[in-house]
Amino acid sequence: MAKKPDYFDEMYGRGSTPRAPFEDYAKWFDGENNARLLEKSAEAEALFRLIGVTFNVYGDPDAAERLIPFDLVPRIIAAREWAKVSKGIEQRVRALNAFLHDIYHRQEIVRAGRLPAEMLARNDAFLPEMIGVTPPGDIYTHIVGTDLVRTDDNEFYVLEDNARTPSGVSYMLENRETMLHMFPELFSKIKVQPVSQYPQSLRRSLMACAPNACSGRPTLAVLTPGIHNSAYYEHAFLADQMSAELVEGHDLRVVDGRVAMRTTRGYKPIDVLYRRVDDDFLDPLTFNPDSMLGVPGIMDVYRAGGITIANAPGTGIADDKAIYSYMPDIVEFYTGEKAILNNVPTHRCSDPEALKYVLDNLADLVVKEVHGSGGYGMLVGPAASKKEIAAFRIKLEANPGNYIAQPTLALSTVPILTDAGLAPRHVDLRPFVLVSPQGIEITPGGLTRVALSEGSLVVNSSQGGGTKDTWVLEE
């Protein structure tokens, strides 16, 4: 008998017959010819390159190099699997918002002894300027990208809560559009929950958070750092899809107590600003005075109730990796329920005992920077050479408070299409969550990122990852 695979494969489980959600797809796939599918794959890439060319028109000669590889084998999730996951995400996002309100007001969680004050005091993402500020509708994180991984049939873990400005939703939408374009017959055979409503949901959700100063129909704008930002395409795309204005800092001024944008007929006040500019650069008058990307005075107008900023400034404290380790407590403290989704056990290297354990077990652990993102500056112990581990040990010992460590999870795989047919590759999932006073809306599925090289556990696009379409089946 063959050795049982070490990893849970979402298509084949731990055996060789397709799991239920993949049955219809597998049947279809068996009737297909690998060469034709590879041709389709090239076609998909050409389609994306076309979008890349549009991108290029905006003035970036390297746009084509930014193309993130797309794999055309979908990741398929059953409705009942998704129901549990989305319930868990909703619970977590509710807790995050309650947590943010609390730490910028009474800090009950600290008073109750459930979170050490140092976790906030030593954290640059905590913004004193937000103390006592309640955003319109009491929503702090309007858009959340909760990164998940799966390790078994019923085991999902949250890797991180992206509560500041999660990106990638345009890939989710384009991946689906590409699949619909290339395989229309598949979508008539298999009933997949749509994702194309996302921009309209985003629009509705943001409009529901208009400030008191708004009279009539809220005006919505997307603030981008500009064409040189790697996600500029997404900013322009979302603004277009939502029929919102795409603006840069220098287009905006404080006029009559509001933040207003220049139009051909004078200045028009903005009610809700979906900003894709980081906190530090948002307002040179309050934060980094050298920022050219932000809007001077926007924090003053915000604090006076004249505009909604989504996500609110200071939400980064909630997706900090050191705070992450407290998430099970945070969920329980604010919802009164046990967390539905698992947290990855996390060693905080600021704690001397944890540090000792981490140093003794570097080869088996993943070590991450507390404030890092994008897979940079991390050590994947099992995949690292002795030399890499030794070099990392020096960095870790020099500044232990800057690191957390986690066991390597047995990330699930989903097959990708290769010249030799299907081959399993590790994946993660970023669902997109919208929060408004009217409720929490989670788009079925999200962005599946896939590590394209065999055995690799790093799915970040900056580290050679690709993406897949994610299907949540109808009931």
Place this chain on the structure above:
Amino acid sequence: MRLTVSHRTHYAYDAPVPYGLQQIRLRPKSRPGQLVEDWNIDVAGGQVEVSFEDEHANTVDLVSFAPGQTEIEITCRGTVEVEDKAGVVGHQGGYVPMWLFQRSTALTKAGPLMQALLDKVTRGADDLDTLHALSAQILDHVPYSTDQAAADLTAEDVLKAGHGVCQDHAHVFITAARAMGYPARYVSGYLMMDDRVDQNASHAWAEAHVPTLGWVGFDISNGISPDARYVRVATGLDYRGAAPISGMRYGNAAEDMTVSLQVQQQ
């Protein structure tokens, strides 16, 4: 003591300013020991866009320049009744956690010169004695002098310069107090100096938090705790958080600022 304040800040530019904003923290609050009877801010050449209360309960007005302006003038006038409370301000209210007042800021980062100063401070019988000793040590270490190279010096810069103005003294005190374990903050305000009506500048001092009394003020430059001649206007973690006026503007116009300030007993 009933004090009337008239405080005018005039900015002149050598070219029209296409767009500019100023954040002003110039509204004293009524509080135990300080009753603001009336207070008005008048802006010539601009307008107040919004007002809000910041995390330290300062009222902040955001002022915009009228387009193409070459001068702007901010005038505060008011009457404040002040009681001598020997510098005791009292316990902390609001949401700001105490640890925030123990964090260093860009202007209040302790360096090697600060350590040398701290080594000279003798701990007194109680917190107040210790803090008064610190205040005296600073004035001894860094005598008062208006002959300062630049505004916005860090505490370490001030120690290096070897002399300073009230703002510099406050920064050194805040940095030292925090290093000694006391939460501390910066205060901007007005002082009626007994020998004159025209004061050359608005004043600054510091407050440290002691468990028994709460916040207590220390005017390092004058070697005393604030009395009935002091109007407390704004507080912050350092000068930047409590600055009477801070701003930004587009264009390359050079700025010339003149201040006229009268504080009188009525």
